[in-house]
Structure formats: C-alpha cells, structure tokens
Amino acid sequence: MSKFLKVATALALISTPAVADTFGLGRTALPEEIAAWDKDVRPDGTGLPDGSGDVLTGEEVFADQCAVCHGDFAEGVDNWPKLAGGAGTLADEDPLKTVGSYWPYLSTAWDYVNRSMPFGNAQTLDADEVYAIVAYILYSNDLVDEDFVLSNETFADVELPNHDGFILDNRLETEHSKWVGEPCMENCKEDVKVTMRAMVLDVTPDEGKDEPAPAMVEDAPVVEETKVEEAPVEEVVALDPELVAAGAKVFKKCKACHQVGDGAKNKTGPVLNGIIGQAAGAVEGFKYSKALKAKAEGGLVWTDETLAEFLRKPKAFMKGTKMSFAGLKKEKDLAAITAYLTSLGN
C-alpha cells in the first residue's frame, strides 16, 4: 500500500493516471458506446454537435413538441415550468426562475432539451431541432431577434442575463461560524406567541379518504341502455388508413401522459383504448378531476364530435380539467386523432 501511495503521489505531480492494483473486471467501453451515452454539454460548449436552428423553425418545433406543457409562448401550462419571463424578479417575494431570468448557462438549456425532453419522449429530437427550440426559448425571453440562428458556431455569442447571479456555498462562513457553541437552556425568551398556523392555510392533503370506494359507482343512476333495434342505424365508415397514420403522429403529443395498446396503464392521463364510444370518466382506476366527473354524471359520452370539441380547447370545454393540454388547433389533426383512437378499439 505504501508503495502504491508513493507511486500515486509521484504520478500526481505530473498529472498522469493514478495506478492501483485492479481487479480486471468490466470490459473496455467502445468508442461508439461512449459516443452514444456521453452527450453532456459544458458551459464553454464542449460536447455540442454541429448543427443549427433558427427562431421561426424553433417556434414550429416548440408548438409541436413542447407547448403541451410549456405553453405556446413558453409561458407554462398549469404547474409545468415556465421557460420565459421573470426578468428582474429574483429578489422579489416570489421570483420567476426561467431560462431567461435565472439560468446561468445556455449550455444547460441545450443539454437538458437534448437529453431529457420532450417529457415522455426524450432523446428523439435531432441536433438541429434542439438548436431551433433553444433559439426559440431565447427569443421568448427577448434575448435574441427573430432572425437569430443558434448553432455550434453562434453558441458562444450568447451570454444569459443571470450569468453572474451565483455564488459558491458560503454557509460555513455566514451560518456555521454563528450557530455554534453551548445553546441557551433556560429563560431563553421572555414570551412565546403563536404567529402562524398551518390550519389556517388548510393545504394539507386528507389522509385515507381520497376517493369513494368503487362500489359507490353502483349507486349512481343507471342510464337506460339504448335498444339496438330502435337506434338509428349508423353507417359504418371504414377508417382511412392514412388518417389513422396521421393520427398516430399527432398522438405523440399525448404520449407523455396517455398510454394505448396492449399492456397500457393509467399514467398522468387514463388509458385511451376504446375511448371512442365510451362514457366519460369510465376508465377503471383513474382518478378523474371533479370537472370530468361532473360531465360524466351529466351523461357525457366520448364520440368523434365530443372528443374533437374537448381537444380543440380542453379548458374551455371542461373548466377544471386535469388535462394540461393547450389543444389541437388544426381540424385535420382533430380528425386524425379521433380516427386513430377509433382504430385502437378496446
């Protein structure tokens, strides 16, 4: 061991590898393997691949890939992160920390979008798309003009506003030097008064009484089944395979929260197998919002029409829905998604 230490010390002086007895375990990592996993990008741009993307392309990609959660203008939907705004708020009571107002390095935004986004579909963007999205995020924060092109070459030109807004942990100097020694044991205060109470706020979750037991559902008024022979005979329209394929593409936006197909499970959103023609709020085991439950009680059934109406503007159709989706603007996307969901059957 002492021999090892001497060797290691000697080597340390010339910054060469430390030497120790090895176990000979593991195998050499191949260059292709390292390239596949070693994707992190540093503040100086180390690790950035060649590529480029402009603001306007970024706006389109962002609308497709990111706006579901982050909003069309990077303003954030519900509790999902806001990516823009907040400049000058860091010392306020409730600071808004975004890429523009808080993040110190652009590399972090590029790296995070590249490796971890979109949520539920990570590592599917190509380098140019990532450049474009990051360019659009910069634009949303008023940091670049709309003709800006972000690339591995222009990357170093951008410095984020809060670049110098960080200091290293100084708790040892500012806190530990003060809060040491024998603490007071008696007569430490004149008087003690309650100044704030959690009960007043009342934001603690209820325990063990989350949902009514499934049996409760049986007590609900039974909707009379429509007699088949009396119902107008619906024309069975064969699904257009192209429309279904287009719908499968549109469904990518939904995949972050909804699963379909064999073995699908409820995630953030319910399983959508057989959703067309199904009563709303009927997926077993999913915790619906009060808003959806109310609609379900009102007899809402998901048809091409009702689903399209919902997906066009979810929050307008159902105020209070848990679904944090801004909506599909294009009618052809709405037609495609309903065709796709119809094609899934049960």
Place this chain on the structure above:
Amino acid sequence: MTNKTTGKSRRAFLKGAALTGVGLAAGKASAATPDPLITEVQPWASGLGDGVDASPYGLPIQYEGDVVRRNVEWLTADTISSINFTPIHALDGTITPQGCAFERHHSGAIDLKKDDYRLMINGMVDRPLVFSYADLERFPRENHVYFCECAANTGMEWAGAQLNGAQFTHGMIHNMEYTGVPLRTLLEEAGYDTAGKWVYVEGADASSNGRSIPMEKALDDVLIAFKANGEALRKEHGYPVRLVVPGWEGNMWVKWIRRIEVTDAPVESREETSKYTDVLENGIARKWTWEMDAKSVVTSPSPQAPITHGKGPLVITGLAWSGRGAIKRVDVSKDGGKTWETARLAKPGEKMALTRFYLDTNWDGDEMMLQSRAMDDTGYVQPTKTQLREVRGLNSIYHNNCIQTWLVRANGEAENVEVS
C-alpha cells in the same frame, strides 16, 4: 441509561405528578367490569392462523394500512415528476422500510432489469470501462447506514407554517443500510486521471438526471449501491443500482446510475443550476450547497400522531441527523423555546445517519409548544426559522433545517405552527 439520567427523569416525573395533584398510586386506572378480551376465549386463541407462505413476501398487517407514503398533489404538475413523503410520524427506530421510504422521480420510476443494466466509466481515465451488474458484485463491498434527504425537505415551510404533519414537513427523508462498492474502487479500476477534479454521474432514466461531484468526495465515501436494508433496491429507489452520496442532498444520489465521467470541470447541468440552487434575499443564488445541515423534528406527538392517552407518562420522540457528521445531542422544549431539556439518544449518533431521540416525560395535560434542536459533532446548533430567514430570506426553497414547532393542545391534538 446512567444513574444520573434515571434520577433526573424520576425527579421530573415526581415534580410533574405533584403539580397535577395526582399521586403515583392514583395514577393507575381501574376497571369497573372484567375485560371480555381477557375473560372470554377469543377466536385467535382457539382457531388457527395463516400457514407459512400465506404471503411469500409479506406486507404490513392490514391495521397498519395508514402507514404509507403520501404526496401533496398541488406541489407538482403530475406524479411522474414529483415527490412523496415517508410516514415518519408513525415509524420508530431509525431504519426506514423501503416500502414506505419517500420517492422522488424526474421522469418516473423505470423498469430496468439486472441483465439490461450497464455502468460506464469514461472521460479522464486510462481505461474507459463498461460493467455489468454481475461485475459489480465481484468487487469488495461495504455496508453503511446513511440518511438520504431531499434538499427540498421542509421547503414548503420557508414562508410560514403550511403543512400539518411531520410526514409532510419532514418526510422527504429515509435512512437505510446500503450494500455496495465504493466509487473509489471503480475509479481506480478505470485508472482515473488525478488531474480530473470532478466526476459527472448520470442516471439511465429519461430525465438523464446528472450531477457533478468533486473528486475528493467521490474518492471519500460515495457508494455504488445495489442493496438496501438487506434486499435489492426497490424500483422506485433506483433498482438495480443507485449512487449513495452520504450527507449530501438527495438529488445527487443518482438512481439507475449508468455513467460516471471523470472531468476537469463541472457540467453545470440543469439540476445543479436551475434547480438545487438557493436564491438569497438579494436575488443572488448559492450554488453547490451539497451538505445537508444538522436538523431534527419531533415525530410524535405531532399533527398526525396526537396524544390519545391524556395526561401522565408521555414519550416524546423524534429524529435528528446531520450531513456533516454525527449527532451529539438533541434538546427538546415544551414551551416554544423558553426552556430546554436534553433528550436521550437511543444510541450514540452515527455519521450521516438518522439518530432517534426520546424525552420520557410526564404530561400535565396543559398546552405545549414542542420543539427539538439538534447539535452535531462540528459544534453546529440547529437554527430557528428566524435565524435562517435573517441570512437567507424566504426564497431559498432548499436546505430549510429550521427548528419545527408543534402546538399540542390540552385535548392532545397537535398543529404545525410558527412561534415568536
């Protein structure tokens, strides 16, 4: 227990009894009628119970069904990137059972088989290597008990008392016995370059959670762990392999760890810049606030664990810990910090592990403002909320290690409050 402490607690007890005018003998309850649970033969004393194998992997008995992790829905946008809380109010001792140890995921708990597991070491090393799970089991391994605390534990309480329960205010913590290989061993196996001052560690899940750790820490006590409390890690805690970074914030304990890169500079990833940095009152933020400072909380009585037995003997208990060393002492106050009594540690504090404390006391039935105050072996004393706010303001989110107050009413119910 030493004679000294016995004497002290006995004195305290007698004093309490005298104050309430209750003699020792009068303290015993008497029954008016015989208890049928005793006088009548009960079904369990006559019939048979379950055979072995009724439950090949056992869960707690149904009567303990409320001792579960809970989340706070309004905290996060959804449960995939979220956190829940350990039911510390209902546990005792120090080891957290895996099944109720808090979870924090950034893109959900993934399903990763041992056969599909790979760990890569690359960057400034002689030999970039790939290890399989089976390889890891062939290195000499160690056992250590450590707490893992989310940097955001108690983070909702900066601006004031918010959540009514120790589970919610302090439950982003667990304490387990880990089995694993020192990271140092793997770095030496790869022949790390001593000019590499950092290691970047990264998980296999879609969040690619990654953190930069100084080489000094990496070589000191960081573990590549695959067992916790004797059994395989649970899926939600990073099965099959996670990183253990003793005393440091939970976000660095990368789950499903797949890559270790030796570098000459930190990566400045999302989790070490935009998150897990602490904004001070002037808008400047502290970064690299890795260590979890000394902290404690009374777990019972507390809002979810009220006193149900009325006045008389009462066990006040709680947990204390420090990311900078071992707990040396815990004091408890019943009057909101005017006077303090030193609690009994169940056993001497261990480095970067939870310590259980007890104050065996006699409750006079009056309202109490319960607090606990931890001290570690660096001499540091857990601060009050006021002290913390003076230095940090209200917007730090992370690293809130303030003294907690429970207002215990005469009826035994407790509430999360702040006091002057």
